[in-house]
Amino acid sequence: xxxxxxxxxxxxxxxxxxxxxxxxxxxxxxxxxxxxxxxxxxxxxxxxxxxxxxxxxxxxxxxxxxxxxxxxxxxxxxxxxxxxxxxxxxxxxxxxxxxxxxxxxxxxxxxxxxxxxxxxxxxxxxxxx
Amino acid sequence: xxxxxxxxxxxxxxxxxxxxxxxxxxxxxxxxxxxxxxxxxxxxxxxxxxxxxxxxxxxxxxxxxxxxxxxxxxxxxxxxxxxxxxxxxxxxxxxxxxxxxxxxxxxxxxxxxxxxxxxxxxxxxxxxxxxxxxxxxxxxxxxxxxxxxxxxxxxxxxxxxxxxxxxxxxxxxxxxxxxxxxxxxxxxxxxxxxxxx
Numbered sequence: 001x002x003x004x005x006x007x008x009x010x011x012x013x014x015x016x017x018x019x020x021x022x023x024x025x026x027x028x029x030x031x032x033x034x035x036x037x038x039x040x041x042x043x044x045x046x047x048x049x050x051x052x053x054x055x056x057x058x059x060x061x062x063x064x065x066x067x068x069x070x071x072x073x074x075x076x077x078x079x080x081x082x083x084x085x086x087x088x089x090x091x092x093x094x095x096x097x098x099x100x101x102x103x104x105x106x107x108x109x110x111x112x113x114x115x116x117x118x119x120x121x122x123x124x125x126x127x128x129x
Numbered sequence: 130x131x132x133x134x135x136x137x138x139x140x141x142x143x144x145x146x147x148x149x150x151x152x153x154x155x156x157x158x159x160x161x162x163x164x165x166x167x168x169x170x171x172x173x174x175x176x177x178x179x180x181x182x183x184x185x186x187x188x189x190x191x192x193x194x195x196x197x198x199x200x201x202x203x204x205x206x207x208x209x210x211x212x213x214x215x216x217x218x219x220x221x222x223x224x225x226x227x228x229x230x231x232x233x234x235x236x237x238x239x240x241x242x243x244x245x246x247x248x249x250x251x252x253x254x255x256x257x258x259x260x261x262x263x264x265x266x267x268x269x270x271x272x273x274x275x276x277x278x279x280x281x282x283x284x285x286x287x288x289x290x291x292x293x294x295x296x297x298x299x300x301x302x303x304x305x306x307x308x309x310x311x312x313x314x315x316x317x318x319x320x321x322x323x324x325x326x
Contacts, residue, residue, distance in 0.1 A: 011284050015315060018265050020285045023184045025177055039172050039201045046202045
């Protein structure tokens, strides 16, 4: 049997009486009238204080919906714009393939060029011969 | 000169709140429409029980009062989402318990070092000078807030496990085991004092 299975863990009347005295609510009616006033003042303050920045729920929902739609439209426009840019880039490359730049023509380097390997030491038997 | 009573001037145009107990549903509906006296009447009816719930969780009277005020403000703001056919008391008590637990968490963070000294007296109770009473307050403060709430709400206020579970947002079985551990803890902590008696 563990500690917590013992029958002594039933409610202790003496302890309960003490506990009741410890947490007892005030009995004076004036206290409750005062608390009511304080609660209502707090509620009024909270309501008025919040009113200038808290939007009504209906407007909040409409705003949220509008923001969502704006996001979707903006996303869609962005994606279409990117697709268009990509397509235009490809088209530019394909259209300009016929008139390639001059420096890309083979004829530019047609002259005799020194072969750097000729100046190096012979590494194979054929070269040595 | 004779005065003539005009019946239509006697009747008040204000519909809901009067001296006799009004139907709570009507009060809630009126409060939802923004009728402040109706909400005031709800406060008057429920503040005492709300205090009891809060006091079961927090460590002193002042915090209980703060929690009650916070809870009524939350309730007022959430009132348009409350269905009038629900039990207003149960709904409010859950809000109070949340407010009190929230306050306890904030206090715990802020006053982590001097918690035993913050075991304040109950409201103007002269019996607080009694040794057992002070030891009980200290022992109660050493319990986790939820266990403290469960033992107070069950043993002192007579709430059932299921009701406490609903209030604190825990399963009924958890409320049972919390009660068990809270009783065991208090018994251990106060054992020496009790054996002396």
